[in-house]
Amino acid sequence: MCRRSACTATTPPTASSAGVVTQNNADMRALARLSRSELHAHARHYFKTGGRTEPEVALVVYGGAQAILKDYARTPGWFGRLIAPILIWREYSALVRLAGLEGVPSLHRRLDARGLLMEYLPARPWPSADAPDAAYARLRTLVDAMHRRGIAHCDLRAAGNMLVDDQGRPYIVDFVARVQRGARWNLPWNWLYRQFVRADESALAKLRVRYAPHLATAADRQTLSTQGPLERIARAIGENTRSLLRYFVRSR
Ligand SMILES: Nc1ncnc2c1ncn2[C@@H]1O[C@H](COP(=O)(O)OP(=O)(O)O)[C@@H](O)[C@H]1O
Ligand SMILES: [Mg+2]
Numbered sequence: 001m002c003r004r005s006a007c008t009a010t011t012p013p014t015a016s017s018a019g020v021v022t023q024n025n026a027d028m029r030a031l032a033r034l035s036r037s038e039l040h041a042h043a044r045h046y047f048k049t050g051g052r053t054e055p056e057v058a059l060v061v062y063g064g065a066q067a068i069l070k071d072y073a074r075t076p077g078w079f080g081r082l083i084a085p086i087l088i089w090r091e092y093s094a095l096v097r098l099a100g101l102e103g104v105p106s107l108h109r110r111l112d113a114r115g116l117l118m119e120y121l122p123a124r125p126w127p128s129a130d131a132p133d134a135a136y137a138r139l140r141t142l143v144d145a146m147h148r149r150g151i152a153h154c155d156l157r158a159a160g161n162m163l164v165d166d167q168g169r170p171y172i173v174d175f176v177a178r179v180q181r182g183a184r185w186n187l188p189w190n191w192l193y194r195q196f197v198r199a200d201e202s203a204l205a206k207l208r209v210r211y212a213p214h215l216a217t218a219a220d221r222q223t224l225s226t227q228g229p230l231e232r233i234a235r236a237i238g239e240n241t242r243s244l245l246r247y248f249v250r251s252r
Pocket of ligand 2: 158160161173174
């Protein structure tokens with residue numbers, strides 16, 4: 001199920017390693033079929049432990065296979081019942097639309113309305129990774145490819161949604177805030193979509209200014225100081241969705 005070597009040995013199969021690869025593939029197939037409680041039982045590490053408006057994000061290890069479980073099933077109250085299925089559906093549909101794009105986790109399975117199982121990316125969040133210069137250009141290429149597929153991420157200002165591995169390969173996760181390009185005839189929507197694309201681009205400018213200032217151009221700095229009203233809205237969607245929801249949760 002995994003496109004890359006994340007779930008199997010990193011070297012090409014040889015006579016001696018072919019058995020290991022076969023076993024890991026079998027483990028991956030078994031992992032993808034585990035129930036929710038079995039997946040949690042095999043969680044090796046929680047990137048997020050969940051909360052009233054947040055999912056649990058777990059690295060699940062089963063034999064030689066690994067995957068990420070994003071799960072709102074234990075999120076309590078109306079948020080878990082009503083909002084979580086919308087967020088999971090948004091992420092699910094984005095992963096389907098981006099299937100096969102190198103740098104985006106492939107989808108293993110939607111458990112149900114509140115949980116997703118996806119490819120584990122062996123990489124670290126941008127803020128803690130000390131990404132090499134070349135990774136910034138590769139990230140730009142990846143974001144452009146995502147936009148060509150018709151997805152604006154809308155939450156790239158949260159730098160933890162971009163990962164980078166030891167070889168400087170960039171990855172993007174967390175598509176709950178995404179906006180999809182509309183049908184060709186839907187000009188107003190597609191105009192709006194382009195504003196969200198620009199918001200993603202300005203998030204990359206912010207990333208360069210913050211983590212690689214030597215790569216930041218005058219245009220990057222200018223972009224940050226001259227955001228249009230819609231870019232601010234896009235930014236607000238990404239950054240404030242949860243704070244807004246938290247506010248409503250508190251004020252029940
Ligand atoms: N497919 C993945 N591979 C590796 N790590 C991941 C993956 N998905 C998420 N993570 C890690 O979990 C963290 C939280 O996941 P994310 O989807 O951003 O949750 P949230 O929607 O709550 O922000 C990410 O910042 C990243 O460190
Ligand atoms: Mg996130």
